[in-house]
Amino acid sequence: MIKQILGKLPRKPSKSADNREFGGSSSSNLNTSGSRATDVVSGAPVSSNSTLIPGSDTSSNATYGLGSKVPSVLNSKVNGNAVTTRYEALPGFRDVPNSEKQNLFIRKLNLCCEVFDFTDPTKSIKEKEIKRQTLLELVEYITSVNGKFTETAMLEVIKMVSVNLFRSLNPQPRENKVLEAFDLEDEEPLMDPAWSHLQIVYEILLRFVASPETDSKLAKRYIDHSFVLRLLDLFDSEDPREREYLKTILHRIYGKFMVHRPFIRKSINNIFFRFIYETEKFNGIAELLEVLGSIINGFALPLKEEHKLFLARALIPLHKPKCIAMYHQQLSYCITQFVEKDCKLADTVIRGLLKYWPITNSSKEVMFLAELEEILEATQPAEFQRCMVPLFKKIAQCLSSSHFQVSERALYLWNNDHIESLIRQNRKVILPIIFPALKRSSHDHWNQVVQSLTLNVLKIFSDVDPELFEECLHKFQESEAKSEESKTKHEATWKRLEEIAASKAAKGEAILVATQTRSR
Structure with missing residues (x-):
């Protein structure tokens, strides 16, 4: 029903925002994960896993962007069983002269400041439908308006949006919630029955921010730091559709309000x-990283020190949490963007990855190796040489891993032409580090695919530099012989100690028997 009504509303293209130091204002730039926010007008789907969350109703006296309190605009409000005495639909915009449309717009905004209880679908059915229809009319008006919004209209828009959206998220937290990524992926997001209204309110805010009739110099008084902070708090919503809208809106705000850009980056940094x-x-780490991916893409060169610190202090440490699988794709994109912007950051990034490299989590190791391949693909030879020794010590450990996916993923690095070229250029340093792991895996690893891939890598080195290969093979054989000799000595030593211990035990037993005999 809602899509049929929403699909009839006209659309009006908006002017592009100022995108200096910004990767474009189109929401399509954000979506590294491939999902899209629902367009209320077109009814396009939000994502393939559309789900809902619960929200709690907030009263009309909630604080909003201005930091002041929202005045009561109706005779009474719906709260529990209390029903508004007079909640009636206002005339349509087509039914009033142009001179009255601004006043009617403000009256409709005030009408929509009423927040209903959606936990009981039998309550206030008529009033909810009136509000929904009024919200749809507001979407149409904002889309088709000709002429700049007045300051009063901006105030009322932000007031209405604040009253409806800024609420307590997840009022009934789940008990004993484990933060392991696979548990989070399997859980169903909580459902919010108020989404039929919240979605349209988000669309109103999105179109208001994107509208060419919204003067950013005036609007920044109402879309202020307080408003942005509360908007960022909503990213913790469990509803992926809500986070998609928030992502697109934050992207638009960043593009339109240049004065807020440093504050937005700092606030996201604090959330991280x-x-x-x-x-x-x-819940919204992935969506925030998608916004940042677009922002980083638009950074001017040379990169500011502030941006480099953000990479080192916030983005790289995001590899630490256990639930990294929930946002790793977006994180990897952001970090790769930094390396592509400034190749000198490759050493910092790779050493950061090694610092947070997982020890016992094999699935996380596979993710790290995939990210490492993307970073190395953007790494220049000079930066590669700075970190190749610690890097290939870690890769040697991965090659020796008993988990076949880890070994296999490490061996796939040789399938990348750029990475193979870097390894080939520095083979005199790299091959001695990884040769023992390659040689052992080629005949000792339990997985046949790993053995086959390892033999292919050994053949590459043998063909490129036979002398170096033979030298490494000779050293490996010597090392194995010494290891075997040392092992034999250790076994002989332990055997001798066992014999001495047994001999002393026998003597002790004999002495004990003799003592007992004498005492008798």
């Missing part, structure tokens, strides 16, 4: 800090 070092729980 709390997530990494305190809670390890925040």
Whole structure:
């Protein structure tokens, strides 16, 4: 029903925002994961896994962007069983002269400041439908309006949006919630029955921000730091559709309000800090990283020191949390963007990866190896040489892993032409480090695919530099012989110790028997 009504509304293209130091204002730039926010007008789907969350109703006196309180605009409000005494539909915009449309717009915004209880679908059915229809009319008006929005209209839009959206998320937290990634993926997001209204409110905010009739110099007084902070808090919503809308809206705000850009970056940075070092729980990390991916893509060169610090202190430590699988794709994209912008950052990034490299989590190791391949593909020879020794010590460990996916993923690095070229250029340093692991895996690993891939890598080195290969083989054989000799000595030593211990035990037993005999 809602899509049929929404699909009838006209659309109006908006002017592009100022995108200096910004990767474009189109929401399509954000979506590294491939999902899209629902367009209320077109009814296009949000994502393939559309789900809902619960929300709690907020009263009309909630604080909003201005930091002041929202005045009561109706005779009474729906709260529990209390029903508004007079909640009636206002005339349509087509039924009033142009001179009255601004006033009617404000009256409709005030009408929509009423927040209903959606936990009981039998309550206030008529009033809810009136509000829904009014919200749809507001979407149409904002889309088709000709002439700049007045300051009063901006105030009322932000007030209405704040009253409806800024609410307590997840009022009934799940008990004993484990933060392992596979548990989070299997859980069903909580459902919010109020989404039929919230979706349209988000669409109103999106179209208001994107509208060419919204003067950013005036609007920044109402879409201020307080408003942005509360918008960022909503990214913790469990509903992926809500996070998609928030992602697109934040992207538009960043593009349109240049004055807010440093504050937005700093606020996202603070969310990451709390997530990494305190809670390890925040639902919207992936969406925030998608916004950042677009922002990083638009950074001017040379990169500011502020941006490099953000990479080192916030993005790289995001590899630490256990639930990295929930946002790793977006994180990897952001970090690769930095390396592509400034190749000198490759050493910092690779050493950061090695610092947070997982020890016992094989699935996480596979993700790290996939990200490492993307980073190495953007790495220049000079930066590669700085970190290749610690890097290939770690890769040697991966090649020796008993988990076949880890070994296999490490061997796939040789399938990348750029990485193979880097290895070939520095083979005199790299081959001695990884040769023992390759040689052992070629005949000792339990997985046949790993053995086959290892033999292929050994053949590459043998063909490229036979002398170096033979030298490494000779050293390996010597090392194995010494190891075998040392093992034999250790076994002989332990055997001798066992014999001495047995001899002393026999003597002790004999002395004990003799003592007992004498005592008798």
